[in-house]
């Protein structure tokens with residue numbers, strides 16, 4: 001699937017073949033820990049390449065749909081087995097291509113395997129309901145029809161899990177797929193698609209086309225043979241994709257940003273809250289849409305929480321994710337480095353008090369990478385940019401409140417509503433939080449960033465198009481209900 005040059009050149013995957021783009025152009029994927037290290041090259045594809053992929057997906061869809069759910073499931077079980085065998089190699093590519101630590105990358109790849117197995121099993125589960133008809137001699141029931149060709153557009157922050165949690169349900173319910181991965185993780189995605197190829201999926205059922213978002217991503221949303229589009233990434237791009245899909249009258253699903261709060265009440269277990277704030281906010285260098293970014297602490301425990309937090313943050317080791325001793329890797333790219341540092345400057349200018357970090361890390365081991373210190377601000381108010389916009393970096397904003405009601409009001413004072421946590425030992429606080437918090441994922445005494453593959457995942461407000469991914473909820477997007485009446 002590759003042509004061997006100095007580093008590997010990864011090709012598009014169209015109709016069961018590895019094919020170079022007809023543009024003749026490629027781009028390099030770089031290691032954010034050592035920016036001179038090229039991981040491989042990927043195709044800068046043209047609209048023609050995309051068209052070929054969509055046509056292949058469209059032509060194979062009927063045959064794929066006609067297979068039984070359990071046969072489609074068998075294919076996914078095979079993909080899972082291949083991916084499991086390659087777990088370390090895929091994880092190493094992920095760490096070298098986007099920076100998260102090798103331990104996290106292995107965990108994510110294992111999660112990809114588990115998602116494949118979950119949806120493989122879905123091929124054997126019941127579909128639809130029998131509904132009593134008003135005609136006593138008739139049988140009425142619902143079944144599900146696949147959408148057809150599904151376009152999948154994915155970001156770089158979970159380069160295995162997100163493609164897999166979109167591709168697997170799409171396939172098991174009888175759709176075929178064209179994926180356009182983020183360019184920053186195009187090599188990792190090619191390794192994921194190799195697993196599908198080596199598991200022997202029928203030609204055209206899954207296709208991958210790499211290249212620019214504006215040509216291939218937008219082109220996918222606008223292509224007349226694409227019947228549904230699923231996207232995870234930024235709000236700006238998500239809205240463009242949603243508008244393109246709406247104009248064409250096709251189904252779309254958008255998972256976008258978050259500005260996730262954690263509330264720490266006066267009665268909380270502070271050690272637990274500190275560990276979860278650090279894990280939820282700074283793992284993956286804060287580059288999760290579910291990452292904790294606003295830390296709202298009740299005044300009675302504020303000073304103690306702050307002291308414990310800073311002590312633990314100071315212990316964080318930053319460097320290449322391939323070194324076991326490092327807890328936090330780099331941000332994904334130079335652009336993301338500039339973005340995060342510019343938010344830190346904005347925070348300082350707006351009057352937030354920087355109490356930890358705030359700079360690029362420059363030790364002899366890190367000067368050639370995009371490393372940012374874990375950063376903590378306090379005296380952050382709700383009108384500040386750092387309290388409103390998604391930073392997608394290792395930055396925590398501490399906000400002090402007197403009451404739990406005030407904390408909830410502050411937590412809800414955001415255009416986003418993806419995930420939220422509370423640390424409390426009082427049942428009354430827990431119940432109030434569950435009822436009042438406007439977020440798709442609410443967690444009690446646990447970090448904001450825990451997503452389980454068998455449960456619905458998605459956000460409220462600007463965080464999503466109000467649909468849900470993962471678990472059984474995925475069937476709602478990837479199929480249409482058909483009501484059947486037989487007499």
Ligand SMILES: NC(=O)C1=CN([C@@H]2O[C@H](COP(=O)(O)OP(=O)(O)OC[C@H]3O[C@@H](n4cnc5c(N)ncnc54)[C@H](O)[C@@H]3O)[C@@H](O)[C@H]2O)C=CC1
Pocket residue numbers: 153154155156157180181182183211212213214216217218219232233234235237238240241255256257258288289339390391392
């Ligand atoms: N909520 C989340 O899970 C994520 C949020 N983000 C946010 O987005 C910011 C920028 O990250 P990016 O990777 O640049 O996100 P992005 O939204 O630009 O990219 C996500 C995917 O969309 C594609 N894309 C870009 N422009 C497109 C267009 N006009 N039409 C169709 N597809 C297009 C990209 O190539 C990529 O595959 C981050 O700083 C972060 O705030 C990024 C990644 C994931």
Ligand SMILES: O=C(O)CCC(=O)C(=O)O
Pocket residue numbers: 157158162232287288289290449450451
């Ligand atoms: O927290 C997770 O596991 C998933 C987060 C996610 O979907 C994202 O950051 O894009």
